[in-house]
Amino acid sequence: MMHQLSSAQKQIIQTSIVALLLIGCIAVLMPFTGTLLFAVVICVTTAPVHNRLLALCGGRSSLAAALMSIILLVLLVAPMALLSGTLADGVETAIRYLKPVLEDGLPSDPPDWLAGLPVVGSDIGDYWRKLVASREEMNTLLRQLLDPTRKLALATVSIFGQGLLQLVLVVFFVFFMFRDAKTYAEALHTGSRKLAGNLGESMLKLANGTVTGVMVGIVGTAAAQSLVAMVGFIIAGVPGVLMLTFATFFFSMVPVIGATLIWVGAAAWLYDGGQTGWAIFMILWGMFGISSVDNFVKPILISRTSSLPLLLIVVGVFGGVLVFGFIGLFLGPTLLALGQVLIREWLALTDTEAPSILS
Numbered sequence: 553m554m555h556q557l558s559s560a561q562k563q564i565i566q567t568s569i570v571a572l573l574l575i576g577c578i579a580v581l582m583p584f585t586g587t588l589l590f591a592v593v594i595c596v597t598t599a600p601v602h603n604r605l606l607a608l609c610g611g612r613s614s615l616a617a618a619l620m621s622i623i624l625l626v627l628l629v630a631p632m633a634l635l636s637g638t639l640a641d642g643v644e645t646a647i648r649y650l651k652p653v654l655e656d657g658l659p660s661d662p663p664d665w666l667a668g669l670p671v672v673g674s675d676i677g678d679y680w681r682k683l684v685a686s687r688e689e690m691n692t693l694l695r696q697l698l699d700p701t702r703k704l705a706l707a708t709v710s711i712f713g714q715g716l717l718q719l720v721l722v723v724f725f726v727f728f729m730f731r732d733a734k735t736y737a738e739a740l741h742t743g744s745r746k747l748a749g750n751l752g753e754s755m756l757k758l759a760n761g762t763v764t765g766v767m768v769g770i771v772g773t774a775a776a777q778s779l780v781a782m783v784g785f786i787i788a789g790v791p792g793v794l795m796l797t798f799a800t801f802f803f804s805m806v807p808v809i810g811a812t813l814i815w816v817g818a819a820a821w822l823y824d825g826g827q828t829g830w831a832i833f834m835i836l837w838g839m840f841g842i843s844s845v846d847n848f849v850k851p852i853l854i855s856r857t858s859s860l861p862l863l864l865i866v867v868g869v870f871g872g873v874l875v876f877g878f879i880g881l882f883l884g885p886t887l888l889a890l891g892q893v894l895i896r897e898w899l900a901l902t903d904t905e906a907p908s909i910l911s
Contacts, residue, residue, distance in 0.1 A: 587718055591725035593882050594624070595733070596760055597767040602730050617730035624723045631798050632716050751897055755890050762889040766869070766882050769853040774804035777811050777845045784837040788830045790818045804846065811842050864888045 872884020
């Protein structure tokens with residue numbers, strides 16, 4: 553006869569089953585981690601709007617969640633789809649523009665502005681004429697430049713397409729999160745109380761405030777940059793001001809590149825049209841006007857809507873982006889805020905309290 557399992561063996565088996573179940577759940581959710589976290593961020597920051605809609609809908613959570621999803625589709629997905637189409641058209645236009653150069657080669661003499669550059673202008677001019685004289689060498693150089701440029705353009709369009717699909721998936725998740733928001737909120741509060749008591753409640757509230765503050769900083773900075781950019785586009789006489797303003801707003805939320813891609817493109821268009829003075833103005837406006845807004849406004853907005861010190865906000869934003877990507881904009885400052893609370897609570901403990909809480 554088989555011996556009955558001891559209590560210790562049963563506990564080991566139960567623990568193993570739970571561990572395997574958790575590992576399986578994590579493996580299933582891993583591909584959607586970034587999307588789910590972004591959906592959580594949107595739910596946290598738009599909760600006041602959802603609560604207002606919920607009251608107007610007479611407490612019908614499904615209707616309020618559906619209305620929120622429609623609003624997000626109009627505000628996020630529709631402009632992104634429009635920008636994706638515009639970007640694809642821009643890539644085709646650039647290819648058509650470069651095709652004659654690739655087929656006919658470079659002109660015999662370099663542009664006057666390039667040859668007139670101080671110190672290096674004459675050397676560039678000599679190398680330009682050497683390339684034109686040696687068609688084989690010129691074609692080799694053009695092919696070397698064309699391949700990475702084509703890959704970069706295709707990668708950019710692909711990233712926008714993937715981002716558009718991800719946004720649709722985010723809105724899909726947001727609907728269910730808002731529909732069952734009461735259940736999720738109660739579970740979070742209960743779990744935080746069971747894990748850390750009053751400290752857990754404080755950390756949950758701090759995380760909510762930090763995420764909201766970072767979102768306010770990002771969206772507020774993007775709005776400020778787009779307004780400054782719009783003024784510059786109008787002054788310089790760049791066409792399609794409304795579309796460029798929308799593009800600046802969305803690109804301003806992208807780390808590293810930001811809105812630079814938009815105002816540099818506008819400056820290139822002005823220069824190509826023979827408006828060198830306005831092209832220089834656009835570059836200066838972008839460097840000292842549009843880009844400076846991101847450097848100064850974002851930290852100030854985040855620090856005013858969050859209790860986190862300005863230094864930790866800057867470190868959290870940049871460090872979070874380096875480690876987690878775009879979602880790190882929110883995770884970085886939030887993790888530092890929670891760590892700061894834990895350190896303060898630990899330092900505030902007396903010698904007699906410390907063993908009971910840390911054990």
